[in-house]
Amino acid sequence: MLNFTVGPVMSSASVRAIGAEQVPYFRTAEFSAVMLENEKLIKKFAKAEENARVVFLTSSGTGAMEAAVMNCFTPKDKVLVIDGGSFGHRFVELLEIHGVPYTAIHPEFGQGVTEETLRQYDDKGYTGFLVNLDETSVGVLYDIRLISDFCTRNHIFLVVDSISSFLCDEFDMKALHVQVMITGSQKALACPPGVALVVLSEEAVERVNNNRPRTMYFDLKSALKNQERGQTPFTCAVGILLQINRRLREIDAAGGVDSEVQRIGNLAKYFRERISGLPLQIISDSLPNAVTPLTPTGGVSAFDIFTTLKNEYGIWVCPNGGELRDKVFRVGHIGALTENDFDTLIEAFHDMHRLGLL
Numbered sequence: 001m002l003n004f005t006v007g008p009v010m011s012s013a014s015v016r017a018i019g020a021e022q023v024p025y026f027r028t029a030e031f032s033a034v035m036l037e038n039e040k041l042i043k044k045f046a047k048a049e050e051n052a053r054v055v056f057l058t059s060s061g062t063g064a065m066e067a068a069v070m071n072c073f074t075p076k077d078k079v080l081v082i083d084g085g086s087f088g089h090r091f092v093e094l095l096e097i098h099g100v101p102y103t104a105i106h107p108e109f110g111q112g113v114t115e116e117t118l119r120q121y122d123d124k125g126y127t128g129f130l131v132n133l134d135e136t137s138v139g140v141l142y143d144i145r146l147i148s149d150f151c152t153r154n155h156i157f158l159v160v161d162s163i164s165s166f167l168c169d170e171f172d173m174k175a176l177h178v179q180v181m182i183t184g185s186q187k188a189l190a191c192p193p194g195v196a197l198v199v200l201s202e203e204a205v206e207r208v209n210n211n212r213p214r215t216m217y218f219d220l221k222s223a224l225k226n227q228e229r230g231q232t233p234f235t236c237a238v239g240i241l242l243q244i245n246r247r248l249r250e251i252d253a254a255g256g257v258d259s260e261v262q263r264i265g266n267l268a269k270y271f272r273e274r275i276s277g278l279p280l281q282i283i284s285d286s287l288p289n290a291v292t293p294l295t296p297t298g299g300v301s302a303f304d305i306f307t308t309l310k311n312e313y314g315i316w317v318c319p320n321g322g323e324l325r326d327k328v329f330r331v332g333h334i335g336a337l338t339e340n341d342f343d344t345l346i347e348a349f350h351d352m353h354r355l356g357l358l
């Protein structure tokens, strides 16, 4: 199997080896030390401020999105949210469910937000901003500097879903005044799904501690309190947290977050340069490093291309759903992948093109 989806992705041999071991009991000093190291390395890679904190939730990424909405906002807030794809829309649904007043910004397909768009919302009393930095569903990386400037000048609490941009695109939580950053285990962290991570600035910790959300499992106050000693309120995904530790150490030893961003960026560039000549078009005015959205121009359905690759070549790419089902599929650049793997994919594309299947 060769997996070019955007999660779960391929894991390194050492991360997989941990998955084959017995899962240890976790209320121990040894496991606490692992969790504290996880926190330290995540803070380092997110470029978070000294007093920032990290909590680990046993859920998919959406759990952290919901926890952020519930713990950071109340019906007294007024939130701006970018609804540019299925993940942006998920934030909108969460705001609806939790009764937080909001305004949704709807960029055109494949487009980001502009200074002009944001200017309309200056001095309008907004208190929060939600964005999926890489809107993975369409492959658009929003301009975080623009968003950060807007939030800073309006004193707006900025929450960033970096689930597919963490370790892939440059990010400096402190410099960008991001208050909450979310990520997950199954994207560029290249571990199995099941753990969501929330990085909170000092200001965010204070906000969370003063809030009383109606939830037990997603109450970040108790998660923060427990993580002070490297523990979680409930049984955590112990095995995955050990795999995350291995992976974080590997990234650190290989030069840290900047090297990892560059490695993934180079793979994305390598792939994008080699698809010229194939009937595939990239529609995005701001590509993230994690994924390339592709529109077939030869009359073959995008979903059929996904199916043929899976069934005939043992290669997985990411199909799109809904109205984009036949128009777009995506190729991810995250996980334990090499240039050779991309050569294999490109060869399969050429083969399919010869057979009229692309």
Ligand SMILES: *Cc1c(COP(=O)(O)O)cnc(C)c1O
Residues within 6 Å of the ligand: 007, 060, 061, 062, 063, 087, 132, 133, 134, 135, 136, 137, 161, 162, 163, 164, 184, 187
């Ligand atoms: C993958 C992803 C998520 C989380 O999805 P889950 O299936 O809940 O893990 C959220 N936001 C973005 C931008 C993503 O890429």
